[in-house]
Amino acid sequence: MTTLTAPPASVEKYASAFESLDDSDFPQWLITTRLQAWANFSDLGIPIKRRGNELWKYTNLRPLADAEFEYGTIGLVSLDEIRSNGPWDDAWDTVVVVDGNFSAQLSNLHGAAGLTAGSLAEAISAGTDDVESQFASLAGRESYAFTALNTAFAGDGVYLGVAAGAQLETPVHVVFVSSDLAASRVTYPRLLVSAGENSSFTIIETYINLAGPAQLTVPVVEFFVSRGARIRHYRIQMENEKSFHIGTTRVDQKGDSSFSSTSFAVGALMGRNDIHTQLGEPGAECTLHGLYMTSGRQQQDQEISTTHAMPNCTSNQFYKGILSGKSHAVFSGKVVVERDAQKSVANQKDLNLLLSRGVRIDAKPSLEIFADDVKCGHGATAGHVDRDTLFYLRSRGVDEDAAKAILVRGFAAEMLDEFKPAALKEFVERITDGRIETLLAESDTLGTV
Amino acid sequence: MLEIQNLRVSVLDIDDSEILKGIDLKVNNGEVHAIMGPNGSGKSTLANVLMGRPDYVITEGDILYDGKSIVALLPEHRAHLGMFLAFQYPAEIPGVRPWQFLKAALDARADARGEEKMSVRDFSKLFDEKVEAVGINPQLVKRSLNEGFSGGEKKRHEMLQLEVLKPELAILDETDSGLDVDALRIVAEGVNSMRSPDRSFIIVTHYQRLLNYIKPDVVHILIDGRIVKTGGPELALKVEKDGYKPYTSVGATA
Numbered sequence: 001m002t003t004l005t006a007p008p009a010s011v012e013k014y015a016s017a018f019e020s021l022d023d024s025d026f027p028q029w030l031i032t033t034r035l036q037a038w039a040n041f042s043d044l045g046i047p048i049k050r051r052g053n054e055l056w057k058y059t060n061l062r063p064l065a066d067a068e069f070e071y072g073t074i075g076l077v078s079l080d081e082i083r084s085n086g087p088w089d090d091a092w093d094t095v096v097v098v099d100g101n102f103s104a105q106l107s108n109l110h111g112a113a114g115l116t117a118g119s120l121a122e123a124i125s126a127g128t129d130d131v132e133s134q135f136a137s138l139a140g141r142e143s144y145a146f147t148a149l150n151t152a153f154a155g156d157g158v159y160l161g162v163a164a165g166a167q168l169e170t171p172v173h174v175v176f177v178s179s180d181l182a183a184s185r186v187t188y189p190r191l192l193v194s195a196g197e198n199s200s201f202t203i204i205e206t207y208i209n210l211a212g213p214a215q216l217t218v219p220v221v222e223f224f225v226s227r228g229a230r231i232r233h234y235r236i237q238m239e240n241e242k243s244f245h246i247g248t249t250r251v252d253q254k255g256d257s258s259f260s261s262t263s264f265a266v267g268a269l270m271g272r273n274d275i276h277t278q279l280g281e282p283g284a285e286c287t288l289h290g291l292y293m294t295s296g297r298q299q300q301d302q303e304i305s306t307t308h309a310m311p312n313c314t315s316n317q318f319y320k321g322i323l324s325g326k327s328h329a330v331f332s333g334k335v336v337v338e339r340d341a342q343k344s345v346a347n348q349k350d351l352n353l354l355l356s357r358g359v360r361i362d363a364k365p366s367l368e369i370f371a372d373d374v375k376c377g378h379g380a381t382a383g384h385v386d387r388d389t390l391f392y393l394r395s396r397g398v399d400e401d402a403a404k405a406i407l408v409r410g411f412a413a414e415m416l417d418e419f420k421p422a423a424l425k426e427f428v429e430r431i432t433d434g435r436i437e438t439l440l441a442e443s444d445t446l447g448t449v
Numbered sequence: 450m451l452e453i454q455n456l457r458v459s460v461l462d463i464d465d466s467e468i469l470k471g472i473d474l475k476v477n478n479g480e481v482h483a484i485m486g487p488n489g490s491g492k493s494t495l496a497n498v499l500m501g502r503p504d505y506v507i508t509e510g511d512i513l514y515d516g517k518s519i520v521a522l523l524p525e526h527r528a529h530l531g532m533f534l535a536f537q538y539p540a541e542i543p544g545v546r547p548w549q550f551l552k553a554a555l556d557a558r559a560d561a562r563g564e565e566k567m568s569v570r571d572f573s574k575l576f577d578e579k580v581e582a583v584g585i586n587p588q589l590v591k592r593s594l595n596e597g598f599s600g601g602e603k604k605r606h607e608m609l610q611l612e613v614l615k616p617e618l619a620i621l622d623e624t625d626s627g628l629d630v631d632a633l634r635i636v637a638e639g640v641n642s643m644r645s646p647d648r649s650f651i652i653v654t655h656y657q658r659l660l661n662y663i664k665p666d667v668v669h670i671l672i673d674g675r676i677v678k679t680g681g682p683e684l685a686l687k688v689e690k691d692g693y694k695p696y697t698s699v700g701a702t703a
Contacts, residue, residue, distance in 0.1 A: 398557045
């Protein structure tokens with residue numbers, strides 16, 4: 001490090017909480033991992049420098065770096081609060097985490113054959129399956145402030161193991177909830193998913209926030225997808241409108257596996273969905289889709305990347321955004337096709353509907369291709385709804401406000417249709433309809449171009 | 450039913466853009482009027498202005514519907530009165546299925562008129578029946594409205610909407626353009642089956658072709674924003690034979 005470098009930002013704000021961590025119940029390997037992660041974070045700090053920093057070029061983290069967040073208190077949450085603030089189905093196997101800690105009382109597990117679901121801390125202490133070799137092998141050791149920060153505080157969270165060949169009939173739902181405490185707090189949700197060979201299941205990952213003040217949520221999720229496994233993943237981000245949510249998902253895919261994910265990002269003042277899929281063996285495929293909606297002064301970032309390391313893999317990135325008020329969205333999509341990854345197929349698309357003059361979208365799709373026999377395509381658009389379309393609907397008797405709502409809902413429909421479990425679909429549709437009202441109330445351009 | 454009085458229309462926010470230069474027209478209950486004219490004569494503008502398209506401004510004259518001026522009414526309110534425009538270029542509406550859209554339109558009109566909404570069951574039955582009648586592939590109605598439809602498919606969807614909404618005054622803006630003979634016949638059959646003493650049609654067209662299938666009561670020739678000639682069905686045949694040329698000079702001196 002040269003003397004010219006500015007000191008890492010905000011490290012001291014997190015230092016005393018780190019020093020007072022209780023590690024008496026954990027094996028040495030976890031303590032070592034945490035110490036390394038803290039050392040890593042101490043070097044990096046919160047990434048407030050934007051120039052020359054591709055990852056944070058379009059996002060101002062100064063408000064986050066300046067804010068103070070308490071750590072460690074665990075609040076009380078009722079089942080009713082969870083059910084009324086997120087998707088819920090009694091038939092699902094549900095794992096609930098309150099303020100970072102697994103809650104056996106609130107979880108609703110039916111003992112599905114082949115499913116191990118529960119506390120990550122217990123899995124770590126008990127040395128369940130491959131948890132020691134898997135934990136932080138995809139996220140937490142690299143030079144990235146937020147995965148380092150999460151890993152430094154790693155303890156509890158959720159461990160999900162699905163046995164080889166198991167076909168789970170009902171979804172597994174993992175709910176991370178911030179309780180309703182008066183303070184601004186930081187939580188580090190952690191989820192480790194280990195999918196055995198040829199297993200098949202649906203997982204819903206939900207973030208809900210019952211607190212009033214701004215919260216900082218820094219989740220890290222690692223997916224280990226063995227040969228032939230098929231995972232359907234949904235990610236629901238419903239933080240409160242003052243909060244920061246900086247999520248990281250890392251997916252390692254073996255041969256002929258399939259990972260299909262749809263994100264629904266509507267919450268938080270500043271929300272980030274950072275997902276990377278590593279197609280590490282031939283025949284793997286991934287589909288990364290999502291819908292984001294922003295209003296007021298909100299910001300949603302989608303940092304989406306896929307690496308094709310081996311031949312005959314397919315990736316598909318497709319995101320849609322609806323922006324109103326003075327909000328901001330970033331889509332940074334990246335596909336890397338390495339030299340050996342012949343016969344790769346990669347598609348990348350980001351479509352945005354801008355409802356107000358004050359919005360800003362930074363869309364940056366990129367392909368880095370080092371193989372020569374590949375099929376890749378990418379594109380990004382930002383558009384308004386035009387007057388002609390609006391007139392068409394109105395000429396059929398639908399009034400202007402209703403026509404606008406129909407058009408915006410129509411734009412979202414393609415993504416909403418991807419939410420297959422009935423209770424989940426009902427939830428995202430209900431939230432979307434409510435959000436559209438807010439978006440349209442802040443709209444000043446729809447139908448004027 | 451409809452009376453247009455000395456209607457002068459310009460494009461909104463553009464100076465010296467007068468398109469309609471004093472139109473007088475009266476459509477009685479149950480009549481079918483054809484408005485024919487060359488490209489750029491203003492016939493599509495007339496169709497759109499009747500429906501209240503916001504891109505135009507009426508500088509003079511009036512439009513009366515059942516004796517009341519409608520020029521201050523929004524497009525949706527004109528629809529509630531019973532007016533309908535079949536578009537020359539129907540908009541593509543991603544994510545909205547034809548079924549959904551039509552139900553919303555019917556419900557909005559029922560609300561505005563203080564009528565009871567049609568049940569989903571009755572609507573489904575009506576919809577399926579009309580889809581078959583206008584010859585739309587049932588798979589197509591499961592897709593987004595007009596998105597990726599061919600020109601002919603879009604026009605059939607306009608006819609589907611016409612037949613479901615059952616307006617009292619239907620304006621067809623070049624519905625025949627881009628249609629093959631089969632589709633043309635379907636459009637004509639739709640209109641003919643809907644002809645009744647209390648429903649009127651205004652058919653805007655460039656060619657006489659459609660009028661082989663739909664016999665108009667009155668034919669108007671529109672040139673350069675003015676109706677230069679009005680007559681019976683024989684007028685359309687004359688245009689077919691001689692073109693619009695003979696009327697151009699009339700327009701210029703009118």
